[in-house]
Amino acid sequence: MPRWFKPLIFVACLGPLFRLGWKAYAGLLGANPIEVITHSTGDWTLIFLLVTLAITPLRKITGPLWLIRYRRMFGLFAFFYACLHFTTYIWLDKFFDLHEMWADIAKRKFITVGFTAFMLLIPLAITSTSGWIRRLGGKRWQALHRLIYVSGILGVIHYLWLVKADIRKPVEYGTVLGLLLAYRVVEKLRARKPQPALASAKRTTILQN
Amino acid sequence: MLIKKTSEIKSSEITPKSLFVNRRAFLTGAAGAGLAAAAAVGFRKLEAPAEVALANTTIEGVQKSSFSTTETITPYKDVTNYNNYYEFSTDKYEPAGLAKNFKTRPWTVSVEGLVKKKKSLDVDSIIKLAPAEERIYRHRCVEGWSIVVPWVGFSLSELIKQCEPLGNAKFVEFTTIYAPNEMPGQRIAVLDWPYLEGLRMDEAMHPLALLCFGMYGQVLPNQDGAPLRVVVPWKYGFKSAKAIVKLRFTDQQPSNSWSKSAPSEYGFYSNVNPHVDHPRWSQATERRLGEFRKRPTLMFNGYDQVASLYSGMDLKKYF
Numbered sequence: 320m321p322r323w324f325k326p327l328i329f330v331a332c333l334g335p336l337f338r339l340g341w342k343a344y345a346g347l348l349g350a351n352p353i354e355v356i357t358h359s360t361g362d363w364t365l366i367f368l369l370v371t372l373a374i375t376p377l378r379k380i381t382g383p384l385w386l387i388r389y390r391r392m393f394g395l396f397a398f399f400y401a402c403l404h405f406t407t408y409i410w411l412d413k414f415f416d417l418h419e420m421w422a423d424i425a426k427r428k429f430i431t432v433g434f435t436a437f438m439l440l441i442p443l444a445i446t447s448t449s450g451w452i453r454r455l456g457g458k459r460w461q462a463l464h465r466l467i468y469v470s471g472i473l474g475v476i477h478y479l480w481l482v483k484a485d486i487r488k489p490v491e492y493g494t495v496l497g498l499l500l501a502y503r504v505v506e507k508l509r510a511r512k513p514q515p516a517l518a519s520a521k522r523t524t525i526l527q528n
Numbered sequence: 529m530l531i532k533k534t535s536e537i538k539s540s541e542i543t544p545k546s547l548f549v550n551r552r553a554f555l556t557g558a559a560g561a562g563l564a565a566a567a568a569v570g571f572r573k574l575e576a577p578a579e580v581a582l583a584n585t586t587i588e589g590v591q592k593s594s595f596s597t598t599e600t601i602t603p604y605k606d607v608t609n610y611n612n613y614y615e616f617s618t619d620k621y622e623p624a625g626l627a628k629n630f631k632t633r634p635w636t637v638s639v640e641g642l643v644k645k646k647k648s649l650d651v652d653s654i655i656k657l658a659p660a661e662e663r664i665y666r667h668r669c670v671e672g673w674s675i676v677v678p679w680v681g682f683s684l685s686e687l688i689k690q691c692e693p694l695g696n697a698k699f700v701e702f703t704t705i706y707a708p709n710e711m712p713g714q715r716i717a718v719l720d721w722p723y724l725e726g727l728r729m730d731e732a733m734h735p736l737a738l739l740c741f742g743m744y745g746q747v748l749p750n751q752d753g754a755p756l757r758v759v760v761p762w763k764y765g766f767k768s769a770k771a772i773v774k775l776r777f778t779d780q781q782p783s784n785s786w787s788k789s790a791p792s793e794y795g796f797y798s799n800v801n802p803h804v805d806h807p808r809w810s811q812a813t814e815r816r817l818g819e820f821r822k823r824p825t826l827m828f829n830g831y832d833q834v835a836s837l838y839s840g841m842d843l844k845k846y847f
Contacts, residue, residue, distance in 0.1 A: 349621055350610030350817050351673055414821065429808055481808065483671070484789050485618035485718045 320385050328389065332396045335363045336403070353411045360404035365478065365492050367397035368471045372499045379506070391447050394467065398444040401437050433477035439470040468503075471496050585747045587660055587680050595736060596664035597830075602675040604744050606817050611751045612669060612765065614718055615704065615711040627750035630710050632771075635755050641701075641776040644692035651755050655741050657690060658682040662745070663738055663759070668800045668829045670764035670786075674814045679759050680742030685733045693729070693777040701726040701782035702758060703774035719785045725769035726782035726796065727760065730837055736761060762831040764798045795847040799838070800829035804847045 339359055342348045348355045374390040413420045424434045443464055445451070452460045475496055478489040609624045616623035635651040660680050668674040688700065706722035708714040714721045731737060738759040741748050748754040753770030760767050766786050776782070786794035793807050802812045802825040813822040828834050838846075 350606035351620075351815070353815065353820075354673070411820075412822075423810070427808055484614070485716075487716075 357407045360400050360407055364397055364400040364404050365474050367393055367400055368474060369495050371397055372471060376499060376502045395444060395447060398440045401440055405437050429477050429480035432473045436470045436473035436477060439466045443467060468500060586745055587742045587747060590660045590662050590680055590745060593661040593663045597666060599676045601678055602817050607675055607677055608749050608751060613751055615713045617713050618718055623751040626712055630750040632755035637772060638774045639691045640774060641778050642694040642697040643777055654687060658686040665759060665761040666829050667765055668814060670766055672809060672814050674816050678744055679738055679740045681738045681740035683735045684737040684739040684758055687739050688732055691775060696779050697777035698729055698779050699726055699782055700729060700732045701776040701778060702769035702772050704769055705771045705773045719789055723785045725767055725784045734834060736831060762799055762828040762834045764800060767798050797846050800825060801827060801843055804844055
């Protein structure tokens, strides 16, 4: 990939934010701008989470190794939009009333799971640097970063629990997430398969003897 | 980010309606290629006369009402472009476009159930039953936003009297039209169509309960419930059924669509009540469209005169 490609993707990832900013400036956010901002930043958090989770399967299926170098960037953009989403909530919905916010997090299930999903992304964002990978060691780092699966699942549940009746969009996100996670489960099972096969082969030989 | 407070918007700054109505043509032009845009604008122009014929008609001789609030009226463009009208779409920004070709004439309302005589009334004769009044009401959505709308209509009781309900009629049920050909949202089973709502007779007969066929001095736009709807300002918005085709009087509490969809979340009464939360969100505050800060939600949406209808009732139980 040419060297300008990554910066280009970086700018493209900021597109949704620029679009929101432009629309807010031009007064094109409609009757309830704060609602639009809340929904849009939430949507893009989930989209970037799914894109991040799609990198590994995509690389394994199609091959190009360079794809993996974009995973961190997409993951950090998921965190970036999650921060904006959370800021919208705590600022424009709760007006920094922390007492209200905690009451909300404790009482409202969809906020509890959304907040948890966000909290789980924080250690991942912090330890996303090469330095932290070295410090933790590849295995432990990888184990920690599996938290993104939990965060993704909670994110979809957060969406599912907040809609009134039309669950089509959260179900769409859930389906994509389900496929991406199912791919990993299948891969795991496939990697394990030789062992039981070997064991049963051994058993037959014992029986034959 | 620039979000203007309503109080800061001078009337001179509000987009003239004629420009506003044509904004889609402008947006199409900006977004698409020049040629496509020109074609689209041309097409829209061909379409235009029919779609605006009714909605832009002024209603003559509208009287003022002492029930009106003096609060700042929400801009017309917001009330006509931000609509919870699931028959068209679950996206609040879509009904304005999708309802353009919805046919509101001919239109009849059938009167059924516990009445002296079942009948079918033409909407244009219903509208003439009483002098039209402008009622500027607060309107609070169960989702936590609110608007102030200058509705045009008269007390629902005027129509109910014409229906001649029997003495044992305790409730009235409203049915919204079922027209999946014209209402794309009805092709999806998001709710159990047609939309049903209901009121207890004393609620329906309360002078505040409005039979509505206009707003902002004009005929009701399709996306706001044309040709005929009810407005029950002390209840959450979904209680105010739109595009009504049937009134049925019963002695049993009728079921309403949202209660059927989620009984633990939406009750039959659904009075605006800051002390009874929706199971998933607080109802203590609301965002008035155009305002930055949230404001406290008032009991019965500030319409204290209806409190006597519910004296002795546990409103946490009958939410």
